Amino acid sequence: xxxxxIGLAASLMLTTAQAxxxxxxxxxxxxxxxxxxxxxxxxxxxxxxxxxEGLGDLSHASLVYSPDERFAYVFGRDGGLTKVDIVTRxxxxxxxQAGNAIGxxxxxxxxxxxxxxxxxxxxxxxxxxxxxxxxxxxxxSKTIGLVDAPGRRFVFTMWDTGETWIADFAKGEPVITKIxxxxxxxxDALITANGRTYITGLFGEDGLTALDLWxxxxxxxxxxxxxxxxxxxxxxxxxxxxxxxxxxxxxxxLPAVGHHEVLWIDADTLTETGRTQTHGQPVxxxxxxxxxxxxxxxxxxxxxxxxxxxxxxxxIIHEFKPGPAxxxxxxxxxxxxxxISVRDANKVMVYDTQNFEKLREIDADSPSGIFxxxxxxxxxx
Amino acid sequence: xxxxxxxxxxxxxxxxQRPIVRRHSVxxxxxxxxxxxxxxxxxxxxxxxxxxxxxxxxxxxxxxxxSLKGGLGPDLRSETLEHYDADVLTGVILDGIPDTAMPPWxxxxxxxxxxxxxxxxxxxxxx
Numbered sequence: 242x243x244x245x246x247i248g249l250a251a252s253l254m255l256t257t258a259q260a261x262x263x264x265x266x267x268x269x270x271x272x273x274x275x276x277x278x279x280x281x282x283x284x285x286x287x288x289x290x291x292x293x294e295g296l297g298d299l300s301h302a303s304l305v306y307s308p309d310e311r312f313a314y315v316f317g318r319d320g321g322l323t324k325v326d327i328v329t330r331x332x333x334x335x336x337x338q339a340g341n342a343i344g345x346x347x348x349x350x351x352x353x354x355x356x357x358x359x360x361x362x363x364x365x366x367x368x369x370x371x372x373x374x375x376x377x378x379x380x381x382s383k384t385i386g387l388v389d390a391p392g393r394r395f396v397f398t399m400w401d402t403g404e405t406w407i408a409d410f411a412k413g414e415p416v417i418t419k420i421x422x423x424x425x426x427x428x429d430a431l432i433t434a435n436g437r438t439y440i441t442g443l444f445g446e447d448g449l450t451a452l453d454l455w456x457x458x459x460x461x462x463x464x465x466x467x468x469x470x471x472x473x474x475x476x477x478x479x480x481x482x483x484x485x486x487x488x489x490x491x492x493x494x495l496p497a498v499g500h501h502e503v504l505w506i507d508a509d510t511l512t513e514t515g516r517t518q519t520h521g522q523p524v525x526x527x528x529x530x531x532x533x534x535x536x537x538x539x540x541x542x543x544x545x546x547x548x549x550x551x552x553x554x555x556x557i558i559h560e561f562k563p564g565p566a567x568x569x570x571x572x573x574x575x576x577x578x579x580x581i582s583v584r585d586a587n588k589v590m591v592y593d594t595q596n597f598e599k600l601r602e603i604d605a606d607s608p609s610g611i612f613x614x615x616x617x618x619x620x621x622x
Numbered sequence: 623x624x625x626x627x628x629x630x631x632x633x634x635x636x637x638x639q640r641p642i643v644r645r646h647s648v649x650x651x652x653x654x655x656x657x658x659x660x661x662x663x664x665x666x667x668x669x670x671x672x673x674x675x676x677x678x679x680x681x682x683x684x685x686x687x688x689s690l691k692g693g694l695g696p697d698l699r700s701e702t703l704e705h706y707d708a709d710v711l712t713g714v715i716l717d718g719i720p721d722t723a724m725p726p727w728x729x730x731x732x733x734x735x736x737x738x739x740x741x742x743x744x745x746x747x748x749x
Contacts, residue, residue, distance in 0.1 A: 275688065298689055298691075300683055300687055300689070301684070301687075301688075318687055318688065318691075318693065319691070340691075341687070341692055341693065343693070343694075359692070359694070360692070383694065426723070428694070428723075444723060476718065476727075476729065477725055478727075479685075480684070480685070480694065480723070541681045541684070542730055566680070584680070
């Protein structure tokens, strides 16, 4: 009888809790890459709320959010595109749209979800509601650096052919603009938060290539074409990533390739303004949302360390070792905290960005990408 | 621990990717045998199979995929690699492939470890 009463009370409480509207503005998802699951987390409570399983191979997975911050579209390495409802904490739809995928984007109006694929190389675009395919854009190349741009456009770049394409869905059927000669082996790209500048990093040669998407006909703009000149090239054990967190005040900060440094670039003139030598090959160089600090993590075998750079002095002001295999960092939207996934410690660690104190450890199974719902409202994320 | 002498491997020299040598060429069999003998002599106190497996899936996996089905780098499953000689794979692991994204792992791992990884890749169960 006692058990029954407790059970009843518990289920009543559960019912009440579920009847409460769920506010999603401070929630997020953490990719658990080995397990094929995502962990729903609460930023304010610094806690995990639920695990949602069955998303396939999530190595190198990423996701985007619907404009209402209710649905996440998760892009798996195995080509899986999974729509997760973070209110009901369930998978609501899943398609395997290609053999080998690398990431995705959601259109500015939230109606189209695009996925870039290695195999077959190209971009496929889906209805965000039903996940039915609305466009198939083969590129004959491994396709990287897919972002959304204002005006219902997607921009993406080809590793093998060095072209960038702009797919404009403003009138329904896509209109493709092709921009050749972006450089040799572009490995990733980003778009600035205002949707104007698209920057792709090059692996096959020194430098980066930018496009001004406000131009009628965007032309490749070479950025730092010989930043590695005279220096010995070092092996790259993990490709850097470019994400839309590069702007610090008037400068972009971006990882170098084959050199243990980050590069500072004037955002208006796209010329070099400085370099900061780092602990290893940077993977992410992420500006805190206010731009005052840049947090950098590193490729194997130096991936247990984070360095924090002051964006005014460009000097390293803090260095610490959260643990083995630091894969990703995500700032709270106003930057007071940073969440860090430490894969081989099976933890997400939460730090204060002012005093660098560790605030919390949250258990997670081989965590990689961390994505807060506030991304829903930012171009390029 | 003494390292084996540096070997010259077809895929590791020159500027571009060369055709990979077929399995069972005589010199490579001899070399493989020599490496196996050397490996077994040191294996007990130097190789950590779990750490190496982790390296393969997690770190090689950043380019080749956690399940080695490929990504920016090619598919490394045994059915794809079966035409390659273990010794050639070892050379590629140690010295990389110039003008591609495959880096040399020689600064990070020993020749015995590279040899172990090459054999591990060839012997994996088809997935």
